[in-house]
Amino acid sequence: MAEKLLEIKNLKTSFRIKDDYFAAVDDVSLTVNKNEVLAIVGESGCGKSALAFSIMGLHTRAKMEGNISFKGENIVGISPSKLNKLRGKNMGMIFQDPLTALNPLMEIGDQIGEALLLHNKELSKTQRKEKVIKLLNKVGIPRPEYVYEQFPHELSGGMRQRVVIATAIANEPELLIADEPTTALDVTIQSQILDLIKDLKEDMDSGIVLITHDLGVVAEMADRVAVMYAGQIVEIADVTTLFEEPLHPYTRSLFNSVPNAKEAQDRLHVIQGIVPSLQNLPRIGCRFAPRMPWIDGEAHEEHPEMHEVKPGHYVRCSCYKHFHFPEESKEEEHHGVS
Amino acid sequence: MWKFSLRRILIMIPQLFVLSVLLFVLAKMMPGDALSGMIDPNVDPERIEELRNQLGFYDPWHVQYASWVGDLLKGDLGTSFRFKMPVTELMGQRIVNSFWLSLATLILTYLIAIPLGITSGRFNDTLRDQLITGYSYVGFATPLFIFALVMLWLFGFHLQWFPTSGSVAPGSVPGTFEYVMSKLYHLLLPALSMALISTYSTIQYLRNEIVDTKQKDFILMARSKGASESRVYNRHIFRNSLLPIAAFFGYEITLLIGGSIFIENIFGYPGMGQLLLESISQRDYSVVVGTTLLFGIASILGALLSDIILSIIDPRIRIK
Amino acid sequence: MGFLKVEDLKVHFPIKGGIFGRTVDHVKAVDGVSFSLEKGKTYGLVGESGSGKSTTGRAIIGLNHITGGNVFFEDKEITGVRKAKSDIRKDIQMIFQDPYSSLNPKKRVLDIVAEPLRNFENLSRKEERVRVQELLELVGLSPESILKYPHEFSGGQRQRIGVARAVALKPKLIIADEPVSALDVSVQAQVLNFMNEIQKELDLTYMFISHDLGVIKHMCDQIGIMYKGRFVEEGTATEIFENPQHIYTKRLVAAIPDIDPRKREEMKKFRAEVNTEYEQAYNDYFNEEGLAYSLKPISETHLVALPEKG
Structure with a gap:
């Protein structure tokens, strides 16, 4: 039986805009096990990054409700000093943009070393340097002794992202949160970085939350996938099920709108309307309903819930049973690649 | 470099x-x-x-x-x-006085501006920040010569805490401890008057720089490493925000020159600024040219200093 | 002769150095590329960052200084033509990557779209307004939006405004530099479909510059792969994706994440093989400076950068 590492229950993260609170993450429940990659997929503004930041406790001015339990202990609202003992030691985060995630005025060695220094006070300066150099080696940076004394602007984007990863894994965290770790990188570098993250997972037996908008990356990396739309998880399943039998209308639409390098499509599916902004989120009913007006309103639930369709496969709202693509676009349904 | x-x-x-x-x-x-x-x-x-x-x-x-x-x-x-x-000989005595006044003003400016700027930036949009911003705006809006006159009247004539003119008490013997203390005593009020007014730019610059840096990704990254708030501020935010202030240092000298012309005249302090104004009104042209030349060179050197400081502390320039 | 023909194009940027800031060396951003575009088709230019693909596009339209080589458009030489009023500037338009920064936030949609019209055509206020409304309709925006400002639109809509501006003068060629890279997948789908539609409607030729191989395959008929300012391979979409010949192309194509989670192990093995091949054969495919050789035809449409025989 897989060992539960992170369990989120009914998490709601709201931001104050003027005099009202708006939930960027709403009613999110999920689990991450050891040695497992859970991918969270969605478009910009769906709340996937807000979710990652909530887990790490990086929102300084947000209201958080619900439960995030890490190794059985709730970490919502715990004291900053307790949180700081977990962050960087038990959980690490890889940021999206390697150009901005490093302090421009600090040497690479010091930036990685800081993660060690904060959680392992016994290490001497030389021991710390040795360990940083080992880490640089581990993430595949050539000439680590030299890079140790360099500044971020002297490294390429791919190398900087390796430094960010080295920092995140410095203390071998049990949980690694990767927020679009390869979005800013070229495709050959992306494949190297993804391999690196996979290897690290095997090495350290860690659980990984991989935030991405790239379905290819999901297919390559994930064990399980959660699809987010407008602050909520709309579907969650293991990766093969999700790619072969997607159920939620949003998931299916998303799959059909991606141009695919492996097979030819005449026309891409277009999701009607636009992603609602935080202040314009539909607060009641099925949040995706406004974007499929050809589906009868009766199909939706009044308070959409997650339904377990098969063991481990959850879908929000019962509208999936009635969903079909609009007539005029004559699109074939996507059945994954068989 | x-x-x-x-x-x-x-x-x-x-x-x-x-x-x-x-x-x-x-x-x-x-x-x-x-x-x-x-x-x-x-x-x-x-x-x-x-x-x-x-x-x-x-x-x-x-x-x-x-x-x-x-x-x-x-x-x-x-x-x-x-x-x-000779003009050079005439300026010789004045330069020393002006130098000490400028130095005192600079030190006081930074002593006031840096803690206020840091507080304002760290706790932005709180009452503290609003008070500090309010103060710096008042400083910005108040003309230096009026403020200096008020200070002179209040602390010099009314309360009589400070001397009202000169750079040293008459009869002091150079080299003695009393002489040094008297010098210091004489330049305190003019320096303070100028510093209180000229902190505006440094406070606001530092505040905005901190507010800006606070939202950078590398700050989030530092937090995600487990760094405490105080460490995040001391090691990452302040260091990075003080950099432009340090670079601004040289230009501060240029501003001081403008200020010293008013201050030295109001406080009857025998420095270069006073000399310049007197010489203009007395049509002592060779002195006017001499002092202006010196002020000009000081400004150019100030800008040079700024650029060199920046190149020393910012690795992005240092390496090139 | 082709519709647009580029011959041995070179764009070198000077590197300043020393105490006096003299030019000490050059960055060869584009170093001798030749290709031609067929009318009504889409030509894809692919490469990783720093490969020179954007510089090539910008040089054709005159935004970058051309160091050497020639560009012909409909058999006329247009190398380095910069005159704002020339017909070439009218016939070739560009769409930029970032819909957020390429539109002036202080201008209304009307002024943004009408700008090229004002430069080239003398229309009355009323005619101009009608034309802009037609253009907006063409790109699928409501004609009432002419008085709005860019920030009132979503990313996809802004990119459509950019397209409306680009097609205002009925150009023949559009150079699209990463037009969908800043957009979400569902919005990206909108823009790509729409670009295909107006291509047919207006008989446009596209030069599509992108690093996203999925998008390139979806859009392009002919593809050129660039690496360090040179072409490594050129061919039809099928040739490039099904039968890549240059080791660099092979590695690039292999690196695309596969959309089928069941093929994960297979892909991993395949990638490892390609990477080994890349390392072993590197010296056969690149010269001493690590640059590609010149293109040699291996079929009518398929060209590969291989060393001279013998």
């Missing part, structure tokens, strides 16, 4: 050249010349013309300019007709 500094210093040569030409033209445009005030009106005008010829007053302008620059390089700025002594 050496390459950068060297290049930066080479750029100064044309700057200094332009400055000297400007001053030369100004000096030539002023009515009268060195002889007008020095010679007895009873001397025969023909003899004066002869003297003028001898002294090269009718040479082509570039020859005159060359000899003027030549004198400058030898440290000869002419003679003050008011004090009947």
